[in-house]
Amino acid sequence: MIRATWRKxxxxxxxAAMIASACSAAATPQPTxxxxxxxxxxxxxxxxxxxxxxxxxxxxxxxSDRTAILEACATKxxxxxxxxxxxxxxxxxxxxxxxxxxxxxxxxEQSVAGSDFVPRMVQERQAKxxxxxxxxxxxxxxLLIATLDMRQPYWSPALANYQDDAKEVxxxxxxxxxxxxxSLMGFGYNTKLLPASAVPTTYADLLKPELKGKMVMSxxxxxxxxxxxxxxxxxxxxxxxxxxAQNYTIQQVSGRxxxxxxxxxEVAGSPTIYQSHVKTDAAxxxxxxxxxxxxxxxxxxxxxxAKDAPHPCAAVLLTDFILGADGRTVLDSFFxxxxxxxxxxxxxxxxxxMTADAYNTKIKEWDALMRANxxxx
Amino acid sequence: MTNPGQAAPAGRxxxxxxxxxxxxxxxxxxxxxxxxxxxxxxxLLVLIDTSLHGSAGKQTGYTLDNYDxxxxxxxxxxxxxxxxxxxxxGGAIVAVILGTTMAWLAERTNAPFxxxxxxAAFFSFAVPGIIKIIAWIFLLGPNAGFLNVWAMKLxxxxxxxxxxxxxxxxxxxDGISWAPVVFLLMTSPFRAMDxxxxxxxxxxxxxxxxxxxxxTFRLAAPTVAAVLLLTLVRSLQAFDIAALIGIPAGxxxxxxxxxxxxxxxxxxxxxNAAAYSVVLVAIVGLALxxxxxxxxxxxxxxxxxxKGFRPRRIDLGRWRIPAGAVMLLLPSFLLLPVLVIIxxxxxxxxxxxxxxxxxxxxxxxxxxxxxxxxxVRSITNTLIVSSSAASAVVILTxxxxxxxxxxxxxxxxxxDLLATLPLVFPGIVLGLAVLQxxxxxxxxxxxxxxxxxxxxVAKFLPYGMRYNxxxxxxxxxxxxxxxxxxxxxxxxxxxxxxxxxxxxxIVASWIYVFLVxxxxxxxxxxxxxPGNEILSITIWDLWLNGQLGSLMAFSVVITxxxxxxxxxxxxxxxxxxxxx
Numbered sequence: 001m002i003r004a005t006w007r008k009x010x011x012x013x014x015x016a017a018m019i020a021s022a023c024s025a026a027a028t029p030q031p032t033x034x035x036x037x038x039x040x041x042x043x044x045x046x047x048x049x050x051x052x053x054x055x056x057x058x059x060x061x062x063x064s065d066r067t068a069i070l071e072a073c074a075t076k077x078x079x080x081x082x083x084x085x086x087x088x089x090x091x092x093x094x095x096x097x098x099x100x101x102x103x104x105x106x107x108x109e110q111s112v113a114g115s116d117f118v119p120r121m122v123q124e125r126q127a128k129x130x131x132x133x134x135x136x137x138x139x140x141x142x143l144l145i146a147t148l149d150m151r152q153p154y155w156s157p158a159l160a161n162y163q164d165d166a167k168e169v170x171x172x173x174x175x176x177x178x179x180x181x182x183s184l185m186g187f188g189y190n191t192k193l194l195p196a197s198a199v200p201t202t203y204a205d206l207l208k209p210e211l212k213g214k215m216v217m218s219x220x221x222x223x224x225x226x227x228x229x230x231x232x233x234x235x236x237x238x239x240x241x242x243x244x245a246q247n248y249t250i251q252q253v254s255g256r257x258x259x260x261x262x263x264x265x266e267v268a269g270s271p272t273i274y275q276s277h278v279k280t281d282a283a284x285x286x287x288x289x290x291x292x293x294x295x296x297x298x299x300x301x302x303x304x305x306a307k308d309a310p311h312p313c314a315a316v317l318l319t320d321f322i323l324g325a326d327g328r329t330v331l332d333s334f335f336x337x338x339x340x341x342x343x344x345x346x347x348x349x350x351x352x353x354m355t356a357d358a359y360n361t362k363i364k365e366w367d368a369l370m371r372a373n374x375x376x377x
Numbered sequence: 378m379t380n381p382g383q384a385a386p387a388g389r390x391x392x393x394x395x396x397x398x399x400x401x402x403x404x405x406x407x408x409x410x411x412x413x414x415x416x417x418x419x420x421l422l423v424l425i426d427t428s429l430h431g432s433a434g435k436q437t438g439y440t441l442d443n444y445d446x447x448x449x450x451x452x453x454x455x456x457x458x459x460x461x462x463x464x465x466x467g468g469a470i471v472a473v474i475l476g477t478t479m480a481w482l483a484e485r486t487n488a489p490f491x492x493x494x495x496x497a498a499f500f501s502f503a504v505p506g507i508i509k510i511i512a513w514i515f516l517l518g519p520n521a522g523f524l525n526v527w528a529m530k531l532x533x534x535x536x537x538x539x540x541x542x543x544x545x546x547x548x549x550x551d552g553i554s555w556a557p558v559v560f561l562l563m564t565s566p567f568r569a570m571d572x573x574x575x576x577x578x579x580x581x582x583x584x585x586x587x588x589x590x591x592x593t594f595r596l597a598a599p600t601v602a603a604v605l606l607l608t609l610v611r612s613l614q615a616f617d618i619a620a621l622i623g624i625p626a627g628x629x630x631x632x633x634x635x636x637x638x639x640x641x642x643x644x645x646x647x648x649n650a651a652a653y654s655v656v657l658v659a660i661v662g663l664a665l666x667x668x669x670x671x672x673x674x675x676x677x678x679x680x681x682x683x684k685g686f687r688p689r690r691i692d693l694g695r696w697r698i699p700a701g702a703v704m705l706l707l708p709s710f711l712l713l714p715v716l717v718i719i720x721x722x723x724x725x726x727x728x729x730x731x732x733x734x735x736x737x738x739x740x741x742x743x744x745x746x747x748x749x750x751x752x753v754r755s756i757t758n759t760l761i762v763s764s765s766a767a768s769a770v771v772i773l774t775x776x777x778x779x780x781x782x783x784x785x786x787x788x789x790x791x792x793d794l795l796a797t798l799p800l801v802f803p804g805i806v807l808g809l810a811v812l813q814x815x816x817x818x819x820x821x822x823x824x825x826x827x828x829x830x831x832x833x834v835a836k837f838l839p840y841g842m843r844y845n846x847x848x849x850x851x852x853x854x855x856x857x858x859x860x861x862x863x864x865x866x867x868x869x870x871x872x873x874x875x876x877x878x879x880x881x882x883i884v885a886s887w888i889y890v891f892l893v894x895x896x897x898x899x900x901x902x903x904x905x906x907p908g909n910e911i912l913s914i915t916i917w918d919l920w921l922n923g924q925l926g927s928l929m930a931f932s933v934v935i936t937x938x939x940x941x942x943x944x945x946x947x948x949x950x951x952x953x954x955x956x957x
Contacts, residue, residue, distance in 0.1 A: 081908065088922065088924060089745065095748075095750070106750070107750065108754065108908065109751065110751060111918065111924075112918075115641070115642060115643050120906055123816055123823075124823075124824060126816060127816050127823050129824045131824055131906060141643070144643045193520075219624055249625050249627060250624055250627070251624070251625045252620055252621065252921070254923055255923075257922060260925040263726045263727060264727040264729075265520060265729070266520050268520070281726055284725045284726055285726075286725075360642055360643045364642035374627050376456075376627030376628060
């Protein structure tokens with residue numbers, strides 16, 4: 001009897017639930033391709049309901065009074081919870097801009113790595129506890145999120161501003177996500193510590209003798225693992241072993257956090273640094289610079305509305321805001337690349353062309369590869 | 378575990394046996410037993426259960442696959458086990474040597490700055506450990522650490538004399554972070570030590586060193602050993618230093634392995650993490666066995682007697698100035714990181730102190746920090762979580778101490794065991810277990826601040842017991858018996874006799890739990906979710922996400938607020954005749 005009771009009390013394995021979730025997702029399939037492979041959004045096939053009353057209806061509503069309806073309803077809700085993989089001051093800036101436009105709606109923001117966000121969302125959905133209203137996650141996180149039925153399809157008046165390949169299409173003219181920025185990962189360095197001759201311009205240059213003992217990888221989130229994925233793919237499986245001879249180390253911080261150590265002079269350089277962060281700090285006078293290493297790992301940040309968002313109107317309104325001109329202004333002020341821009345180098349979007357399971361397996365492999373070849377002191 | 382050997386007898390008249398056991402007493406025992414069992418047992422059982430399931434969860438049935446992963450990892454190379462033990466022993470030894478030396482200097486010699494050391498030790502509780510670690514990175518980083526750069530310039534060195542990102546750096550940081558605790562734990566025994574033996578030796582012509590090494594140290598040895606074991610256990614459980622310093626240094630220990638198993642990739646490997654956790658719990662449990670044995674036989678080394686005495690202070694003579702320098706170590710270890718965070722909070726980006734940097738000083742980080750809702754929310758959350766956890770710990774352990782010392786229930790040893798068991802749980806392990814429990818049981822606290830409060834209550838039960846058991850032990854039960862004989866009810870006795878006399882112990886335990894939980898990281902790390910962040914989580918997130926300006930501004934405000942609060946609480950506790 002006691003044993004039976006305990007069995008009931010024992011938690012259901014998270015992974016089992018993930019599989020169950022994946023199975024249920026399979027019953028109501030969602031596209032899992034990266035947004036760059038998405039086809040164009042079809043025009044709406046039916047008129048939206050006259051008066052939306054729930055999340056699905058608010059998200060799909062296309063009437064000219066959409067913003068007015070959402071604003072009135074969101075003001076009653078009074079708050080919205082937004083999670084994002086964006087790091088640094090941009091999150092607070094986005095919140096401040098939104099609250100300035102909609103003073104009755106308080107934004108609670110959270111900067112979180114996708115590898116923390118995804119399992120947490122799975123756990124919350126299992127427990128039927130919903131906290132997140134809207135989120136902005138990178139392409140690889142979105143790949144996994146797509147299999148877990150966490151997103152509410154939506155329409156936005158700003159959709160027309162985005163190219164088709166920036167949209168992950170749902171049915172009925174709706175989308176699951178729209179890529180609103182690229183975070184371009186390359187080599188960030190301290191200009192006082194590295195001479196121009198030591199700065200790499202290709203991945204092969206990471207083996208330059210001048211860089212020995214001077215590089216650090218970001219160990220938080222998946223930036224470091226993504227880099228090793230690109231290295232394995234473009235330079236061959238043994239490149240990581242060669243890189244070991246460079247005596248690189250790992251800091252358990254994000255690329256943004258690692259840049260602080262580069263600015264401080266504690267770290268000379270790292271190939272896991274994002275262009276937007278470097279530009280932001282350089283604008284303040286910090287002695288940092290960034291160079292692309294082609295193909296550049298491009299985290300495509302996509303905005304989504306959370307399924308079962310506890311504040312549906314505010315969730316949709318915030319997503320409209322981020323995708324609209326106001327959100328673009330904030331992202332531009334922090335130097336995030338516009339997905340519609342032309343680049344002088346090739347881009348590699350993490351997870352593109354892979355299934356969620358395969359990507360999860362690979363990202364763990366690449367992370368392990370990075371840690372196994374790091375220097376111990 | 379509280380020492381059964383120290384338990385007070387049932388009264389000279391054996392009154393407890395003759396008086397009928399009040400129903401309230403029985404009810405208290407049952408409720409307490411249920412509460413403690415719920416707090417302590419499920420985490421252990423869930424942990425073991427999770428470790429016995431494969432990657433596909435319960436659908437695969439029981440398996441030892443996760444332990445196979447752990448064994449293969451240990452067999453692949455001894456680094457994990459060796460690193461964990463070297464770090465723990467190293468940190469504990471540094472803390473004990475430093476803390477004990479300073480306690481001896483403060484209590485038994487005429488070394489200057491003793492009061493400054495006391496204040497620094499107490500205030501070190503108020504400054505969050507993670508802030509100090511980050512500050513030390515900027516002080517002793519191998520390439521740009523302020524102290525390293527100055528040392529290189531001063532002595533013409535080509536490379537930094539000391540790198541924080543090394544096993545040595547981890548041990549040093551762990552040692553100096555625990556030295557204040559050791560210092561406070563060791564002052565009491567030195568203060569209360571009967572000086573008769575030392576004085577006899579001195580009168581017989583023994584030198585000060587001979588007296589210290591042959592008498593003072595030997596008398597203090599059991600206490601030193603117990604404190605060393607306790608510090609060792611804490612070091613085995615340490616997470617923040619292991620994560621922020623150990624990972625960059627390439628030094629992986631058990632706690633960081635558990636953390637990485639959960640955070641690497643997108644789907645956590647809970648089974649592997651749980652198996653590593655069980656192994657760590659077993660290692661900690663092994664380390665606690667000699668600690669309990671020492672505690673139980675402590676009376677053999679008793680040097681406090683009913684005889685009145687005033688311990689003689691040794692005149693250090695020409696060694697007084699070096700001793701004063703040693704006494705200033707604790708204040709320096711506290712002050713240096715605080716100065717770094719103040720400096721960094723005033724800069725647009727981190728720079729070493731220079732005239733050029735002075736010109737760029739700004740206050741812009743402060744408004745930016747406090748426009749971040751996570752930061753503001755974490756302050757309110759922390760106040761609620763820490764005060765609730767401290768109150769719950771005090772109430773539970775006060776009742777537990779009363780049941781253990783004042784009742785004759787045959788099962789009261791179970792209460793003692795349950796209240797002490799959480800010592801074996803490293804914070805990150807307890808966090809993992811509590812997370813899994815409240816995801817599935819129909820108690821709606823997942824994602825709220827209360828799940829963190831529950832974890833804190835479970836974790837800090839042993840510390841509450843230490844204060845309240847000792848406090849109640851010092852109150853002779855004849856006061857309660859007299860009241861009972863005069864017809865006082867149980868509630869009257871509790872309200873009018875026990876509670877007033879226990880106020881100092883209650884205040885001390887509340888303050889301790891409040892201050893420590895206000896910046897505890899490892900338990901809360903896996904339990905935090907949007908909306909329930911506490912201070913330590915916000916600091917961790919700001920560091921990880923590279924919001925250094927906001928982090929430093931926030932840290933300055935939090936540090937000063939906590940130090941001010943600690944000062945108020947210290948004054949209050951002293952007014953109650955209690956030291957913390």
